[in-house]
Amino acid sequence: MADFLGDGIFNVDGEIWKYQRQVASHEFNTKSLRKFVETVVDAELNERLIPFLAVAAAEKKVVDFQDILQRFAFDNICKIAFGYDPAYLLPSLPQAKFAVAFEEAVKLSSERFNAIFPFLWKIKRHFNFGTEKKFRIAVDEVRQFAKQLVKEKQRELNEKSSLDSVDLLSRFLSVGHTDEDFVTDIVISFILAGRDTTSAALTWFFWLISEHPVVEDSILNEIKSKSESPVYNEVKEMIYTHASLCESMRFYPPVPIDTKSATEDNVLPDGTFVKKGTRVSYHPYAMGRADKLWGKDWDEFKPERWLDKDEVTGNWNFVTKDMYTYPVFQAGPRICLGKEMAFLQMKRVVAGVLRRFKVVPVTEKGVEPVFISYLTAKMKGGFHVTIEERDH
Template structure:
């Protein structure tokens, strides 16, 4: 009896190894095929159990570009809407049809929750806050955030924080850049600007992530936030959800890094709304463009969009800053 159990366990272990080897072989082939092939003209092949995940994972670093090309090349036959097979039969819908977008995001919003897969993948990072909640929890937090954002005191505080960050840090930094005739990563600088303002407004402290001079500092909080964002995004790249869950249970690899990075989990988070982002954007544009000209450092620069939880350009945005002078 004991021998039979050992034999069964050994057989299951061998089958698991063979299955993982098969996945690795197919994944390697998918990557090579995607590097050498033309833009997608039809839906990717769907395999048993793993669906179309081989192609999706192989194109993860350029997923937006790949999906856009797929939609462009299949619009005539699929009316701007495709369904991709995820592992274990989970469907993923992608669409550019305006009627579908309106149906999902507006007219029938309440019947399209984020769902278990999304909430599961972001639970370590976002907890049960407004960005990761459904139903009544989401509605309750939405009401709180709407009330908080509409208070005059908060709006005034945000305006003051943006003004101080702009004149005490961002503008002096850009002025120094023109003097030194150096290249800076504008994406990194603006992320630091936004991070300082969000922390001051939402958490009540200034991380000093943007400095008025070089080199720019590294703060534990900002580094942890960036790492948590990337590692949480990687969960959605797993062919099977149980892979990252097993790594979390064993506290190894990317899941161990994520556990270490998430050091600011403190209950539900309140979204301050898009108006705060617009306020920052208007302040930066008005303050910077009045005094400086922003010029791409590379001729013919074409940004590549990277789809993390916080979207960004791959490799940053290198620019040169020039004084406007007497214009």
């Protein structure tokens, strides 16, 4: 992973990780960043995603909703991370150079990571041919572009002494992080975190609710009880929608498998000996389907398993699960910093899209799409749908 992620937060340990975590944690907990994220998501939703879907509905076009959601998420995370708009979700669906290179780098580094015979890619890298040549070109493209943005932002900061923008890059630079490679590594990691995860979660969510109309109706009723453009506090109160997203990610976690490496000899609670340097993987995809954890009805899509009804008010209360039972956002010291931000973004998209449109898969009802896993989950071949305007 190092050629792509460098010393970014996902690829380091010890003091370098601890330092990045502290800096990022501080920034993620500021109200100004939350407000900025809200503004960015709302603009992308109202100015790009909704108009695109309205045209698709009017023209009765089949669209790849997975691709559209990836474009939406990529625009959002680039604005949040860099203050840069790649304009990837325009009506023409452009092939933005940076986005395409990023996708290629993710795919090929994932193949490296999962290779059964790692010496093969190492030989290819040494002689610079085949997939390794493609990988080097894609990574160079991503890093050069990111570095250029860092330089421009640094120049702007030097001229102004303080930046108007509140994107993550501006924040890191304005508190004195001037090492170009270090800041580039950090920002590339955040793009990876924000681009693929929310779009993967939403892709599977929209497919699941198309298969469960009763759940969709309950979500719609909740959406209609909120204002047209719900503010943060209203989004936070969308309890049933929140439960539906959690249930969807139980079946289809955006990161289906995650790996740690033992820093020293260890023994797991069940007595398994783990030698220093051994890679140990845990599997949220399998865990979400285990009756030991979720009961005999694990195979039912039931948002209610996350809810408890208040007998006095009749309102739903959300019941949080133990993060080690449901490690979709990791657990322990590395639990996802962007969890709240991700739910905010996903619930705004769900509210904005479902209030106005019905998403109808073009595949045969009851046929489950094929789940594939790179670093993050994908729907094989895309998610082809038609968009229908709802009767108001």
